[in-house]
Each structure stands twice: as C-alpha cells, then as structure tokens.
Amino acid sequence: MIIAKKKPIEEIIGEVENFDRILILGCNECVTVCEAGGKKEVEILASALRMNFMAQGREKTIDERTLERQCDHEYLEEIRADIDKYDAIVSLACGVGVQFAAEKYLTMPLLPGVNTVCLGANEDRGLWTERCQACGSCILARTGGICPVSRCAKRVMNGPCGGSTNGKCEISKDVDCAWQLIVDRLKALDKMEDYEKVAPIKDWSTDRAGGPRKVTREDVKI
Amino acid sequence: MSALNTHSRLEKILKAGHLGVTSECGPPRGSDAEEVKKKGLLIKDYVDAVNVTDNQTAMTRMSSLAACIHLKLLGIEPVLQMVTRDRNRIALQSDILGAASFDIPNMLCLSGDHQSFGDCKSGQNVHDLDSMQLVQTVRYMRDEGKFLGGDAIKRPPKIFVGAAANPFADPFEIRVPRLAKKIACGAEFIQTQCIYNIDKFKEWIKRAADRGLTEKTFIMAGMTPMKSVGMAKYMKNKVPGMDVPDEIIARLAGVPKDKQAEEGVNICVEHIQELKEIKGVSGFHIMAIEWEEKVPEIIQRAGLYPRPQV
Amino acid sequence: MRLKIPANFRIIRVPCTGKVDIIHILRAFEKGADGAFVVGCMEGDCHYNEGNFRARKRIEQAKLILDKVGVGGDRVKMFNLSSGEGPLFAQYAIEMDNKIKELGPSPIRLAKQKKNKNAA
Structure with a gap:
C-alpha cells in the first residue's frame, strides 16, 4: 500500500x-x-x-x-x-x-x-517499511523476491557493495543490506547459482525517469 | 552591472557595452579532439567565447568539460554548458571546480533534453538540481566561496554565469516571469532559443525591458541559419518550443535548392541587423548546427567583425 | 468509604483506558473543559494486557497536539492505580484540580464565553 x-x-x-x-x-x-x-x-x-x-x-x-x-x-x-x-x-x-x-x-x-x-508494508505495529519503487519492470524473480531497487540505498543490481557489514547497510546499522537478504533467501531457496548471473544494465524507461507513466488497457476500456 | 566578477572576456565585452558574440561547438562522438579543435579555430577570431554543448539532445558525446579544456588550451574562451540531467550536486560542483581549475570563465546552466531523445533511452536521469538551482549553485560557490554543504572552498570558481531562455515556448505569458526568475537566481547573461519569429521576440524583450530585466542581465539573441527549406520545416514541426513563421519557409522555398543555404544565411544576417537595433539585445549567440564554417561570414556580414579588444 | 473529591469534574466511565482515544481528549477541550485526566489500572495489571499502555501513548499524543494549538498539554494527565485505591483516586483528583486552577481557564473556554457574551 x-x-x-x-x-x-x-x-x-x-x-x-x-x-x-x-x-x-x-x-x-x-x-x-x-x-x-x-x-x-x-x-x-x-x-x-x-x-x-x-x-x-x-x-x-x-x-x-x-x-x-x-x-x-x-x-x-x-x-x-x-x-x-x-x-x-x-x-x-x-x-x-x-x-x-x-x-x-x-x-x-x-x-x-x-x-x-x-510503497510499503505494515511490518509491525507502528512500523511501515518500503518494499517497492514502482520501477515498472520487476526483477524480483531474479533476486530471491527481495528488491534491490527499493531496498538497497545505492540501488546496486549486482550487490552487495563493499559497505555491507554484518548484514547491515553502510548508511545505517538500522538498515538491512538488501543484498544480504537476497543472498540469505537465495540460499534458503537453494538457488545460489542465480547469484552469479550478472544482472544486465537496467532499462529505466519504465521507471519515473522515462516520464509520467500510464497503463492503458483496451480490453477493459468502455 | 559594471564591476567585473571574473576574468571572462565575454563579461568584459558585455559590461563595456559592446554587443557580445558567441557561437557553439558540439564535442565529437569519439575521443579524437581534433574535430572540436578544428571547429574552435575556425571561429576563434570571430567570437568572444565559444559554447561547448553538454551531450546535446541526450546523445552521448565527449564531455563538455574535456572539450572546453581543449579549446582553452588553444586560447579560445569557452562557455561550459552544463545540464542537470546527468549529474547530481556532488558531480556538478566537482565539475565546476574542475572547470575553474583550467580558468574556464563562463558557464551556461541548463536542464538538458530528456534522455528519451538520445541514444540512451533506457537510462536514468538525475535532475537533482534544476537549471535555476544550478545557476544559484555556481553563484553561491563563486560569491560566498562555499560548497552547497556549507564548507569553504579553497580558491572559489570565478565563473560568469548564464542561463538559457526560450521566448517562444508555451505559455507565452510566463516567458518573461520565467526570465525574471532566472535573473533572480543569478543569471548574468542569457542566451536565447533560435529566433525566427522576430515580432514575437521583440514583444518578449519589450516586456522584459518594461520590467527592467534587460538592465539586470545581458540577453544574447540566439541565431541559427537555415540550411534548407527541409530544415526549416523540421524545426517548425519537430523541434519543441521552436517558432518558425511560414514566411521564412516560403522565402526558402522560393529559391532554387542550391541557393537555399545562401538564402538561409541572408535571413540570419538580416535578422541580426534588425535585432542589433533593439533595446535590450546585448549580443548574439550564433548556433550554426554542424555548419561552423558559415559563422565567420555571418558575423562579418552582420557587421559584428572585428571583435572589440578588451 | 466516603471521600471528599472536587465537585467540578465529570467522571466518564470506560471499560478500559485502552478505549480512550486522542479524539476523546481533544473533544473534551473543544467543548470547554479546563483539564482532563485519565485514570487507568496499574501498569502490568491491564485486563486486556496493554490497554493502559495504549492510553498512555495516546495521552502523550494529545498533550503534544494541545501544546501546538495553544491549549497546553499540561492540562492532561494520566494516572495509574488499582481498584482498591479510593483514597489515591481522591488525592489525584485534588492534585489535578489544583493544577488546573493554577493554570487558569482554558483559552477555548474563554473564547466560548466571550462568544456567548457577544451573542447575548
């Protein structure tokens, strides 16, 4: 929400x-x-x-x-x-x-x-945290269901960066390293081989960068 | 408006009350600097300073700063164009210092064409600052001697700061208020969009003069000679914010194809001559797109040569 | 046990202080109350586990709002006691009464009075 x-x-x-x-x-x-x-x-x-x-x-x-x-x-x-x-x-x-x-x-x-x-989730009573930046082309299938766009402060696509320490982000000890979470989850899924697949340069044209976005659905238009 | 803030020749010429003349060079789409040097040398003696575009139309090119340095080393005074599309405030400030380290004395602050027009349509854009905020940034760095973060700069950049203005874009009623905003942000000179609709331009500059804006900044009228009727039609129909009256197209169409370029230059020269007499016009910015060799002729015929020595 | 308590306040009974919301406190002041206090069970003794903790947080919120709108957060207070502590209840009521008297009438009440006077 x-x-x-x-x-x-x-x-x-x-x-x-x-x-x-x-x-x-x-x-x-x-x-x-x-x-x-x-x-x-x-x-x-x-x-x-x-x-x-x-x-x-x-x-x-x-x-x-x-x-x-x-x-x-x-x-x-x-x-x-x-x-x-x-x-x-x-x-x-x-x-x-x-x-x-x-x-x-x-x-x-x-x-x-x-x-x-x-865009976030109600993580706990009185705690709402970001999960999505609506980049317009979802890569969660490749990142263990955890989004590096919204959850990595550098939006690194092939992380973690050198600033990741004990699972935390270099910007704050209170922020989880998204790539640590991704690695943990890939391990849990027994999909660590996915980690070595180099993420291609992202197409940001579907992101805010490409201008105001819209979805047009001819099939539901009246 | 008379005290000099920088070592810019452009600033000296404008403040001495002469009509200033600038032109532009697009950096090459490769790492060979000869091209940009050649273009620069071609127009060196005819202009006070040369604008170097910054990845114009979002096509990736040699960096504006690097090309400026090449020109500077040839004794040509550059105007470093800087767009806010590709760099955040750290990179912008850093490049401003880099430019100042080579004593590049002029900057033109722009937001830049959207990347979807260029060769990296899938790229991000930055726009951490907008063009007016970039003007403010350069002025702050120069006049206060500080970074945006507040720390002191050792040897602050001495840069004469300009901005662009489009007298023709919609809505017309905000064209002058927008100019006023840029001046309030600290723009010391203005280079305009290519002018073809002389009447509308006169109306714009009159409104600016009525508000006293032409006393607060130097407005350099943007001029681009048409190479052909095809180019005129393209500019009219495809380039956003461009106002090409039908009589220009008709005039170009009225001469044989091999004479159209000449006619385009004639129109450009006539326009400059007409605008030279207009109150508030402080100079001309001649953008001969991939046609730099015509710049000396235009400047000579328009009576802007030789350039004053200051 | 007949205890003397100040007669200038109204008791509003709720099943648990966890029922008390920020808006209830604000409404009391909007209607012209000079003060409000909320009396909950001892912390840790809530029948609904955390009702009185919730109440305390909401009272804090109400205080902040009342400070910002010029009424004054000092006019609200939360107390905790157990059901057998009648004398303490009376003591808190007196304490609150003194505090409010010290603070004087709430600006809302004054504004309302002025408005009524002008109307009359």
Missing part, C-alpha cells in the same frame, strides 16, 4: 491560516491503514485546528469528511454538491488523491495534510 506520514500540525495551521471555511478530507484506503489520513486522523486534525483558531479568538468553519477513495472519480464526485461551502480543502490522502481532487475542482485550493512516503 501507499505509506504516508502526517504533516506536522503547525505546517497545516500555516497553510490554512488565511482560509475561513475548510474541509478536512480523509481517505478510507491506504492512509487509513497506515494511520495517517483516515477518519480518525481527520477527526483529530479538525478538532486540533478548531481549537487552534478558537484559542486565538478566530472563528472558522472546519468540517470533516472521509471518502472511500480519493483516487477515483466516483467517490470524489460525492463532495461536488458541497464544494461551494469551502474556501480550501486539506486532503489527508496520498499525493495521488490530493492531485486528483485538485484536477477535479479547478478553483479550490487543495492542501496536502500528509507526506506521501513510499
């Missing part, structure tokens, strides 16, 4: 300072699961903002709403009828949701309430 992190409340306060009618808009998908932008976080942020302005003796309308998804037309359309009630929307969705809403409501200021971090 997409992992996001709540923006510091003072940053959001600064962004909404000059608006009087604000909608805090949550998303029921990824950001709910990673506890950054779901209904609960909407309630907390809205309450905090109301109190912030109340404490300053300022009156603002700060409403709450959470949509099923912000990356789909049909759910985003649900707020169309009410859109004129607001001067700005703080979206707690990932960057996709914020932009999709901005595209839909051209004259409505859309302010992000979270920082979108990565």
Whole structure:
C-alpha cells in the first residue's frame, strides 16, 4: 500500500491560516491503514485546528469528511454538491488523491495534510517499511523476491557493495543490506547459482525517469 | 552591472557595452579532439567565447568539460554548458571546480533534453538540481566561496554565469516571469532559443525591458541559419518550443535548392541587423548546427567583425 | 468509604483506558473543559494486557497536539492505580484540580464565553 506520514500540525495551521471555511478530507484506503489520513486522523486534525483558531479568538468553519477513495472519480464526485461551502480543502490522502481532487475542482485550493512516503508494508505495529519503487519492470524473480531497487540505498543490481557489514547497510546499522537478504533467501531457496548471473544494465524507461507513466488497457476500456 | 566578477572576456565585452558574440561547438562522438579543435579555430577570431554543448539532445558525446579544456588550451574562451540531467550536486560542483581549475570563465546552466531523445533511452536521469538551482549553485560557490554543504572552498570558481531562455515556448505569458526568475537566481547573461519569429521576440524583450530585466542581465539573441527549406520545416514541426513563421519557409522555398543555404544565411544576417537595433539585445549567440564554417561570414556580414579588444 | 473529591469534574466511565482515544481528549477541550485526566489500572495489571499502555501513548499524543494549538498539554494527565485505591483516586483528583486552577481557564473556554457574551 501507499505509506504516508502526517504533516506536522503547525505546517497545516500555516497553510490554512488565511482560509475561513475548510474541509478536512480523509481517505478510507491506504492512509487509513497506515494511520495517517483516515477518519480518525481527520477527526483529530479538525478538532486540533478548531481549537487552534478558537484559542486565538478566530472563528472558522472546519468540517470533516472521509471518502472511500480519493483516487477515483466516483467517490470524489460525492463532495461536488458541497464544494461551494469551502474556501480550501486539506486532503489527508496520498499525493495521488490530493492531485486528483485538485484536477477535479479547478478553483479550490487543495492542501496536502500528509507526506506521501513510499510503497510499503505494515511490518509491525507502528512500523511501515518500503518494499517497492514502482520501477515498472520487476526483477524480483531474479533476486530471491527481495528488491534491490527499493531496498538497497545505492540501488546496486549486482550487490552487495563493499559497505555491507554484518548484514547491515553502510548508511545505517538500522538498515538491512538488501543484498544480504537476497543472498540469505537465495540460499534458503537453494538457488545460489542465480547469484552469479550478472544482472544486465537496467532499462529505466519504465521507471519515473522515462516520464509520467500510464497503463492503458483496451480490453477493459468502455 | 559594471564591476567585473571574473576574468571572462565575454563579461568584459558585455559590461563595456559592446554587443557580445558567441557561437557553439558540439564535442565529437569519439575521443579524437581534433574535430572540436578544428571547429574552435575556425571561429576563434570571430567570437568572444565559444559554447561547448553538454551531450546535446541526450546523445552521448565527449564531455563538455574535456572539450572546453581543449579549446582553452588553444586560447579560445569557452562557455561550459552544463545540464542537470546527468549529474547530481556532488558531480556538478566537482565539475565546476574542475572547470575553474583550467580558468574556464563562463558557464551556461541548463536542464538538458530528456534522455528519451538520445541514444540512451533506457537510462536514468538525475535532475537533482534544476537549471535555476544550478545557476544559484555556481553563484553561491563563486560569491560566498562555499560548497552547497556549507564548507569553504579553497580558491572559489570565478565563473560568469548564464542561463538559457526560450521566448517562444508555451505559455507565452510566463516567458518573461520565467526570465525574471532566472535573473533572480543569478543569471548574468542569457542566451536565447533560435529566433525566427522576430515580432514575437521583440514583444518578449519589450516586456522584459518594461520590467527592467534587460538592465539586470545581458540577453544574447540566439541565431541559427537555415540550411534548407527541409530544415526549416523540421524545426517548425519537430523541434519543441521552436517558432518558425511560414514566411521564412516560403522565402526558402522560393529559391532554387542550391541557393537555399545562401538564402538561409541572408535571413540570419538580416535578422541580426534588425535585432542589433533593439533595446535590450546585448549580443548574439550564433548556433550554426554542424555548419561552423558559415559563422565567420555571418558575423562579418552582420557587421559584428572585428571583435572589440578588451 | 466516603471521600471528599472536587465537585467540578465529570467522571466518564470506560471499560478500559485502552478505549480512550486522542479524539476523546481533544473533544473534551473543544467543548470547554479546563483539564482532563485519565485514570487507568496499574501498569502490568491491564485486563486486556496493554490497554493502559495504549492510553498512555495516546495521552502523550494529545498533550503534544494541545501544546501546538495553544491549549497546553499540561492540562492532561494520566494516572495509574488499582481498584482498591479510593483514597489515591481522591488525592489525584485534588492534585489535578489544583493544577488546573493554577493554570487558569482554558483559552477555548474563554473564547466560548466571550462568544456567548457577544451573542447575548
């Protein structure tokens, strides 16, 4: 899923300072699961903002709403009828949701309430870690199911580099060496012979580098 | 705008109030430097400085810095073009120091064409900085004497910093604001995209002058002679951000094929003569693409020769 | 056992402090409370194992938020005691009461009062 992190409340306060009618808009998908932008976080942020302005003796309308998804037309359309009630929307969705809403409501200021971090997994309670960078051409079959693109700080395709120490990355003792993990897993799979296959120079044209990406499916288009 | 910040001849000429003239050399697609030296010597006496392109259109070539060094050793003043596509801020700063170590006194900061136009379509791009941030970086290194990381530089680079501007790209309304941003970042000179639509260019530079921008930077008008009507059509239809009016195409089409190149040079010379009189035009950047031998003729006919001695 | 406790607060009973969420604390203040305290079981004695630990973390979060919005995190506190410690409960209540009196009315309550006065 997409992992996001709540923006510091003072940053959001600064962004909404000059608006009087604000909608805090949550998303029921990824950001709910990673506890950054779901209904609960909407309630907390809205309450905090109301109190912030109340404490300053300022009156603002700060409403709450959470949509099923912000990356789909049909759910985003649900707020169309009410859109004129607001001067700005703080979206707690990932960057996709914020932009999709901005595209839909051209004259409505859309302010992000979270920082979108990565594509990751819920590794433990309160711990979300990166697993994929959406490079567009998956090589996991060759790397024991562990991704050197997202998990190696140097994105080394034939690792580990010389900085790998006791299974940890040179950038931090808290970061696993992706290539140590790959080797461990290749061993477990009894596929160590794969390790000696030199990974070819990667085609990055399917990555972000090749420009904004899209998937077109004629078979599902109507 | 009069105090000199570097030893650049280009800076001296522009600040003395002369029209500056630059041209460009593309480094070779191989390791033989003779080609670039030959091109340089061909135009040496007709220009104040020679731009050396940095893997233009994302085709892999000899490094711009290496080619600049070859020219510098021949007594030709280079303008090091540097794109942000291929190098991060470590490499950019490092190359700036490398250039300064050879006293290469000018730089043109660009973002660079996307790699999908070149011979490494599957490559990564870097864009750690953008062109405006690169301008800021060079100015910071020169004026503050520091690396981006904050440490002091021993012998900071003395480099006259330029940026590119396209008066014709869309949307037109932001062309001048964008120029203003580049100037605010510290661009001391501007070399423009090839100009064919003279009226639109005049409108652009007038708007820039109205905002006082032409007092803050030296704008060098970009000129590229057309070799043929085919080239004109290609530029019009295939090159993004290029504005080639139909009358240019018609004029080239109106002469026999073997006279088209000559007509292209005529147009170029006429355009320079016309723009010389325009307030805010500080010089010309003549990009004769793989046609460097025509540069001396254009410069002579346009009345820009001999070059002032400063 | 009849113990004297300050009469100026409302007790809201929850099955476990693990039920208390950040928003509950914030709402109390939004409605004009001058302070809030959460009383959980002794750490390690939670019937649901970690309810009171969760509560403590949420209280910490609420404190941070209240600090940032100008209400003041000092107005919230968590206490732990066992069900047999009535006197301690009373003592904590008095302690909290004194603390809040020292801090004075919450800016939210003042703003609300002012608004009502203007309206009237």
